Amino acid sequence: MNAPTRVVPNNLEAFWMPFTANRQFKANPRLFVSAKDMHYRTADGREVLDGTAGLWCCNAGHSRPRIVEAIQNQVAELDYAPAFQMGHPKAFELSSRLIQLTPKGIDHVFYTNSGSESVETALKMAIAYHRVKGEGSRFRLIGRERGYHGVNFGGVSVGGIVGNRKMFGTLLTGVDHIRHTHDLTRNAFSRGQPEYGAEFAEDLERVIQLHDASTVAAVIVEPVAGSTGVLIPPKGYLERIRAICDKYGVLLIFDEVITGFGRLGQPFAADYFGVTPDLMTTAKGITSGVIPMGAVFVKKEIHDAFMNGPEHLIEFFHGYTYSANPVACAAALGTLDTYQEEGLLTRAAELADHWADGVHSLKDLPHVIDTRNLGLIGAIELEPIAGQPTKRAFTAFLDAYEKGLLIRTTGDIIALSPPLIITKAQIDQLFDTLRGVLKALD
Ligand SMILES: Cc1ncc(COP(=O)(O)O)c(C=O)c1O
Numbered sequence: 001m002n003a004p005t006r007v008v009p010n011n012l013e014a015f016w017m018p019f020t021a022n023r024q025f026k027a028n029p030r031l032f033v034s035a036k037d038m039h040y041r042t043a044d045g046r047e048v049l050d051g052t053a054g055l056w057c058c059n060a061g062h063s064r065p066r067i068v069e070a071i072q073n074q075v076a077e078l079d080y081a082p083a084f085q086m087g088h089p090k091a092f093e094l095s096s097r098l099i100q101l102t103p104k105g106i107d108h109v110f111y112t113n114s115g116s117e118s119v120e121t122a123l124k125m126a127i128a129y130h131r132v133k134g135e136g137s138r139f140r141l142i143g144r145e146r147g148y149h150g151v152n153f154g155g156v157s158v159g160g161i162v163g164n165r166k167m168f169g170t171l172l173t174g175v176d177h178i179r180h181t182h183d184l185t186r187n188a189f190s191r192g193q194p195e196y197g198a199e200f201a202e203d204l205e206r207v208i209q210l211h212d213a214s215t216v217a218a219v220i221v222e223p224v225a226g227s228t229g230v231l232i233p234p235k236g237y238l239e240r241i242r243a244i245c246d247k248y249g250v251l252l253i254f255d256e257v258i259t260g261f262g263r264l265g266q267p268f269a270a271d272y273f274g275v276t277p278d279l280m281t282t283a284k285g286i287t288s289g290v291i292p293m294g295a296v297f298v299k300k301e302i303h304d305a306f307m308n309g310p311e312h313l314i315e316f317f318h319g320y321t322y323s324a325n326p327v328a329c330a331a332a333l334g335t336l337d338t339y340q341e342e343g344l345l346t347r348a349a350e351l352a353d354h355w356a357d358g359v360h361s362l363k364d365l366p367h368v369i370d371t372r373n374l375g376l377i378g379a380i381e382l383e384p385i386a387g388q389p390t391k392r393a394f395t396a397f398l399d400a401y402e403k404g405l406l407i408r409t410t411g412d413i414i415a416l417s418p419p420l421i422i423t424k425a426q427i428d429q430l431f432d433t434l435r436g437v438l439k440a441l442d
Helices: 022-027 065-077 089-098 115-132 153-158 198-211 237-248 269-273 300-306 326-342 344-360 391-402 424-439
Strands: 032-036 039-042 047-050 106-112 140-144 175-178 216-221 251-255 279-282 294-299 368-374 377-382 408-410 413-416
Touching: 047 424, 065 326, 089 106, 089 326, 106 115, 106 300, 115 140, 115 153, 115 216, 115 251, 115 279, 115 294, 115 300, 140 153, 140 198, 153 175, 175 198, 198 216, 198 237, 216 237, 237 251, 294 300, 326 344, 344 368, 344 377, 344 424, 377 391, 391 408, 391 413, 391 424
Parallel strands: 140 175, 140 216, 216 251, 251 279
Antiparallel strands: 032 039, 039 047, 106 294, 279 294, 368 377, 377 413, 408 413
């Protein structure tokens, strides 16, 4: 790793930081100045083990040579090309590469710049698809309690995290939610998928019947809910959701923004669970987080339904200035090369047992009310301090950072999702550090 850079800005005021306790941060800032492979380096010269792949995105680790080189070459050769009515070769090359990874039948790609934009795109596609098929009455969207689908209006509307919803008015109309799947009374300390709760899927049938199937366009779920604190789907749950969608002609959207690109030991969660959605939203791991990019993967029937009418007309009135940006495409190609050369899209499967041992080794520590895992995802749920929700986990986050480990917390849940290059020794180090942090908690 490079020698530490110690340049620290002397005024932090102007930057209004996203999803951050701004005043707390600015009183005691935590700045990363460089990163390599599994580690960040802080402004005060300390190494921090990345237990979260940045924000669930740096699946290949940090500053990986293939990706760095691909970006450097691309920006010098073709920095930008208009995204509408024009193309560039790498966008097509990348698409062909990507659809070799997607489940059978999902063979078209629409590019965005983030997970939030992928979600908006998929929701619009679903509604428009029914319309081009002559079923314009299907406009309702169904999400799930505790779901996270980014921060734009559509995604917040189908999302189910109260704090993300309550400040922003009426949101989208025509949206309903099914119940979440978190059930610690029956499933606490599950290793892998919880045993109980497939029947929670029946709530989808109830909601579809309430509105009548003829008004419902799509349901969107995260195969494994991440941002709400890692909720692993009970055995049989996703299969049941798929069957209900088929029964009522409702499109199933998997939000694979965190599960896509190897997190569970398969390219996508759809592969891991053996359940194929109609659309998949992705971002993050598509470029290993290095350049903003997202993609919506679509079944052939959905794409083909739009390909009608006069050929000079635009088929889908949607897109972004930076859709398939050349530098992002190059970054994604460099990322896919890295994944493929190093077997990273299946590496989580090899590490999953060792990882699960680490996660569950924390189960008897004070305040721990649940430990759970799947692939290279782990969560430790803490008993909240009475009257001060989130404080206990946030204290753990701050202490872990001081002890050289980056974790992520949401509510009183610690979520772990390291880069897929993590070694077994680093997994042990991660859980040893976390054990020290949890033992020190009040
Ligand atoms: C499942 C899911 N969907 C959507 C998003 C939003 O992605 P972005 O922050 O890139 O807009 C996230 C981000 O964490 C996510 O986890």
